[in-house]
Amino acid sequence: MPYDRSKPYDDLPLLPPEVDIESKEILKKCIIARSALAALKQAGELIPNPTVLINTIPLLEAKVSSEIENIVTTTDKLFQFASGNEEKADHATKETLRYRQALYQGYLAIQERPVCTSTAIAVCRTLRDIQVDIRKVPGTALANDATGEVIYTPPEGETIIRNKLANWERFVNVNPDIDPLIRMAIMHYQFEAIHPFSDGNGRTGRILNLLLLIQEELLDIPVLYLSRYFINNKSQYYALLRKVTEDNNWQDWIIYVLEAVEETAAWTTNKIKTTLELLSHTCDYINQSLPKVYSRELVETIFEQPYCRIGNIVEKNIAKRQTASLYLKKLVEIKVLKEIDVGREKLYIHPKFFRLLTQDENSFEAYPFEKKS
Ligand SMILES: Nc1ncnc2c1ncn2[C@@H]1O[C@H](COP(=O)(O)OP(=O)(O)OP(=O)(O)O)[C@@H](O)[C@H]1O
Ligand SMILES: [Mg+2]
Numbered sequence: 001m002p003y004d005r006s007k008p009y010d011d012l013p014l015l016p017p018e019v020d021i022e023s024k025e026i027l028k029k030c031i032i033a034r035s036a037l038a039a040l041k042q043a044g045e046l047i048p049n050p051t052v053l054i055n056t057i058p059l060l061e062a063k064v065s066s067e068i069e070n071i072v073t074t075t076d077k078l079f080q081f082a083s084g085n086e087e088k089a090d091h092a093t094k095e096t097l098r099y100r101q102a103l104y105q106g107y108l109a110i111q112e113r114p115v116c117t118s119t120a121i122a123v124c125r126t127l128r129d130i131q132v133d134i135r136k137v138p139g140t141a142l143a144n145d146a147t148g149e150v151i152y153t154p155p156e157g158e159t160i161i162r163n164k165l166a167n168w169e170r171f172v173n174v175n176p177d178i179d180p181l182i183r184m185a186i187m188h189y190q191f192e193a194i195h196p197f198s199d200g201n202g203r204t205g206r207i208l209n210l211l212l213l214i215q216e217e218l219l220d221i222p223v224l225y226l227s228r229y230f231i232n233n234k235s236q237y238y239a240l241l242r243k244v245t246e247d248n249n250w251q252d253w254i255i256y257v258l259e260a261v262e263e264t265a266a267w268t269t270n271k272i273k274t275t276l277e278l279l280s281h282t283c284d285y286i287n288q289s290l291p292k293v294y295s296r297e298l299v300e301t302i303f304e305q306p307y308c309r310i311g312n313i314v315e316k317n318i319a320k321r322q323t324a325s326l327y328l329k330k331l332v333e334i335k336v337l338k339e340i341d342v343g344r345e346k347l348y349i350h351p352k353f354f355r356l357l358t359q360d361e362n363s364f365e366a367y368p369f370e371k372k373s
Contacts, residue, residue, distance in 0.1 A: 015168060
């Protein structure tokens with residue numbers, strides 16, 4: 001029977017794909033992507049305090065991954081509420097913050113057992129903040145936003161879905177001879193094609209990608225900004241998923257995902273390196289301008305998130321409340337931080353760090369001082 005995109009695709013083929021998934025072109029790309037990822041893993045190890053990365057990169061990932069679903073918040077709000085007061089955020093910001101939480105919970109879950117159906121359910125529940133389960137009722141279809149035309153109808157019926165998921169998790173975990181990046185690409189298509197939930201499948205699937213990389217020890221912490229590539233190349237993302245379904249074209253899909261890994265790994269590595277440079281430059285500047293205020297821990301704290309509160313300094317035992325407040329004031333005077341009033345609380349934004357994180361370019365304007373040698 002010819003494929004009909006308006007009917008539930010109960011015949012979605014089980015894995016492995018029946019085509020060559022290790023063509024010369026794929027393997028060549030794979031080597032390049034693997035070395036970009038290895039460089040990222042190494043750069044991550046250079047960071048003295050990994051909280052900097054865990055707090056920031058997953059938030060950028062959360063923001064663009066949620067944007068694919070049209071949940072739009074500003075990076076500004078996101079970082080502001082991520083440093084406390086989450087309950088006061090608007091709906092879109094809360095939802096995006098939940099993406100980061102889901103990523104983190106998934107990270108804990110795979111310490112217990114490899115990526116599987118229950119990981120997906122746990123991730124999707126956290127994301128959506130409701131008791132999500134595998135679809136039981138018919139009616140889920142993917143439609144074109146603008147025209148309403150149906151693009152794809154996933155399989156229907158809980159048993160069919162569960163069986164396909166069982167095959168999916170087996171494929172992911174019992175094929176150590178297939179490169180993890182190729183497995184990840186195949187896993188992502190198949191998960192989206194099964195589409196086990198009524199909503200949140202895209203975001204859950206993109207979180208699972210990062211979890212598999214950690215499980216396979218290609219990354220230590222979830223700091224690859226992979227969804228950046230998917231949103232920047234969204235029409236291709238959708239078109240290539242369709243081509244697997246309609247033309248059995250796995251080759252182009254796998255190559256696309258490998259390119260996504262390569263590009264975003266390089267992007268993230270550069271971001272980490274420039275962040276380290278800014279950190280060291282800021283240490284020198286504060287040490288010279290405010291030697292009595294300076295401590296390495298203080299500077300590291302204002303690099304944990306681009307927004308900081310007096311409480312963050314107190315929690316770290318760097319100073320008691322009054323002194324902490326004075327330190328931050330001094331940092332405002334020398335223009336490292338900027339004070340903003342949010343309700344009754346004072347919030348300190350770290351503009352150079354914020355700009356570096358949110359802009360594409362990897363540069364920063366130096367502070368005006370001459371380093372004493
Ligand atoms: N033709 C297709 N076949 C299979 N999966 C597709 C196809 N087109 C898109 N998808 C996947 O479905 C996802 C959308 O599904 P769903 O709305 O359940 O997820 P979401 O997380 O709420 O949304 P989004 O991924 O848009 O953020 C897309 O992100 C993509 O991963
Ligand atoms: Mg959706």
